[in-house]
Amino acid sequence: MNSDNLKQSFDSKVKLKTVSRRPKMDGRAKVSPAGSVLDEGTTYQHPTKVVSIADRIDRRLVGHLNKTAGLSWSNVIDAPALSDLTNPPGLVGKIIDWIEASAEYPSRELALGPALCAVATLAGRAFETPSRARTNLYIVGLAPSGFGKDHARKCIKNLMREAGLDRLVGPARFASAPGLRQSIAASPSFMSLQDEFGGFLAKLQDQRSNGDFATIRHLLMEFFSCASSTYDGDAYRDGVTEKLYNPNLSIYGTSTPDDFWMTLTSSRTSDGFLPRFMLFNACGEKPEFVEEPGQRQDNPPERLIEGVHKIAGAATAICGNIKIGNHMGPAPAKCVELDADAKAFDRLLRRQIDGALLISDSKVHPFLNRTREHALKLALTVAVGVDPSSPVITGEILRWAAGLAAYSTQTFVAEAGKRLADSDRERNFNRVLEIISEAGTEGVTEGKVADKIRSLKSFDLRDILGVAEAAGHIVLRERRADGRGRPSKRYFASQHAPPDDKISRP
Known part of the structure; x- marks a missing residue:
């Protein structure tokens, strides 16, 4: 069977047809009908653009096609844009609405993470999925300077204060491992809202960091994975250990893209720490300034305070999760079921991930393996925000969560x-390629590249440009502004290079 036939056969199994439609605000909390189970072999189109797939994936075909046609794992599991995912139903969506309406630089993308963490903290330790996933979330929001990253954090703090639950907003930084353990012991469900998160993450990831940061890193990994069980503690010389039952820590950290990625290395992506985080990249055009926002960040609407109290009351009735120092015994959780539609979609999602694992590099596997877990945690959080007294994970909610x-x-x-x-050289090489690629069809001069990486010496820059050109990543062409005047030499990413200009050598 040749590669064309294989591709046709594979396309009959995997449908990549997607639809983009943002759910309406007033219809977000509707429960999916119980009879909407997917029929085998059909394509299901849904509002959040998560890729649809037939009920079965032929594993042999996927593996064979990857060898013969170079199929990418992203062809098997696709995702919508972040902007299509900022209207979840229930209290999470309502908090996002308020954060956006009270911002001078409104960004629903930057409001999404804090709103999720707030509801996840309120519901913490009281609810779980049938697979025992709970509502502890680690989220990083990336955006350039000037995007108003701090606004959403202030709103969440004000909301919790007005609701009388500001103690659920924990430390903004973890300076020591004992401090982190004590914070969990004092308040088993809390959220940490952190700015300049890239610098903190760099310390955790740096293999040369002192023992305390290495221990903090270990604790964060353990707390994420034992929210439904127990952290058994560390053994000290006096033999005393302190168990922490069902720690429910949520983290929302913000950073600029450069600060976040600058000190990370590829060798630290496969150990399971970074894949525990979800990444919301809000980069793009800066939001337009609003002279007089329609609402105030220091005066949350009463309906939001009532929503917070409903979740807190429901959770406290189950396990007393709001009580201070309530870590001395296991916290029983209410199981939140998936409806029939959600169960059917969950089966499809698992097969999507299995197919993607078959054809992807092993470096990608830690991230893929966390995708379904993240989806269930997100779906559980939103479901509790929709109906704290009787939450159900519907197909609509799970599709949204799987998309995110x-x-x-x-x-x-x-x-x-x-x-x-x-290495620094590899990092500079990647940054140069990124600058040239971002210039698009306009191209960029060597001088402009140098202005954006001022720490890079001129001879090192020329060396990188030469290597990149020789490898075919970039091309150098002569261009005249508006077709007139003296030509300038500009670098283009190979996919953006004008095809009709003569290549010029420096």
């Missing part, structure tokens, strides 16, 4: 491939 989890996975993998490096 898949978006995070693809963004993490794509950005890591461009930005992660194991």
